[in-house]
Amino acid sequence: MPLATRSPAPARPLTDRGAAVFRTYSPGLLVCAVAVAVAMAVGTLLPGVSPLIVAIILGIALTNLLRLPDAVAPGITFAAKKLLRLGIVFLGLQLVLSDMLSLGWPMLLVIVCIVSGGIFGTLALGRLLKMRPAQVLLIACGFSICGAAAVAGVEGVTDSDEEDVVTAVALVVIFGTLMIPLIPVAGQLLGMNPELNGLWAGGAIHEIAQVVAAGGVIGGGALAVAVIVKLSRVLLLAPVVAILSTRMRRAGQTSPNGKRPPIIPLFIIGFLAMIVLRSTVELPASMLHAGGLLQTALLSAAMFGLGSGVKIRNLVRVGVRPFILASASTVLVAGIALAGVELAHLG
Secondary structure, three states: OOOOOOOOOOOOOHHHHHHHHHHHHHHHHHHHHHHHHHHHHHHHHHHOOOOOHHHHHHHHHHHHOOOOOOHHHHHHHHHHHHHHHHHHHHHHHHHHHHHHHOOOOOHHHHHHHHHHHHHHHHHHHHHHHOHHHHHHHHHHHHHHHHHHHHHHHHOOOOOOOOHHHHHOOOOOHHHHHHHHHHHHHHHOOOOOHHHHHHHHHHOOOHHHHHHHHHHHHOOHHHHHHHHHHHHHHOOOHHHHHHHHHHHHOOOOOOOOOOOOOOOOOOHHHHHHHHHHHHHHHOOOOOHHHHHHHHHHHHHHHHHHHHHHOHHHHHHHHOOHHHHHHHHHHHHHHHHHHHHHHHHHHHH
């Protein structure tokens, strides 16, 4: 008698789960995709305008002018959290260690002072203003490291809530954008040459896109050195997140998802791996171009998602203290950068 054969288990439940996930996230991700397309089209038509800034503004405008349906919320939240971390991974392809080392050790030490001094100084100012520590930490990291990407990267290893995140992101956009014309004008008044002004812009301004815009305004050789300095600040996101995660674990705290944060989050490992890859392997130009486009698209989707959480009425409700802290932190970071650049230049 032939042995009975066991029929394979039906795959329908798995298919049903996949369909449910698709139905949950696809409306919001579709809205993000449209926003990314618009932002990148604007960036193509107006080369001096960053798609990331356009995406944040689109998100803020859309959520404050229209009532978005509840169905798009899961996908937009997914973009703001998960796609942002993936975008940070591909951001590593922009960093070449030899370019950063070419700045020289005095300037690299200045960059460490900008980030550490900006973070600790902003934390001290936040305590004086009696603000929530989690909110102050997000503002400190956003203003000292790399803007909204740093805010979202640090969020996972703090006990911050959604209002803290969107407030910090909004402040990064407002104050970083104000710095685009201010740094070039101040540099001229101080008699800086374009390269020195570019070093200051890279050390003082919050977002990479804002640094690019300021470097373009300054002209000369400012843009190249400004971007290298800014990317060197971005590199310090990895040790800062690792330190905060370790501190959180030792305190027995959990991340917003209820789990203990890893010592080094997976997206930071991916970010560092991309830096090593770019710095040790000569990648084809086509691959770097594709990686740059992917990184811009992912971060633009994330910026749109973060912008969609910024409600103007909520910003008014948080009061004046976050704006005072943001102003003071901007002055602090710019002041450390100016003093450091001048000293490194004299040396």
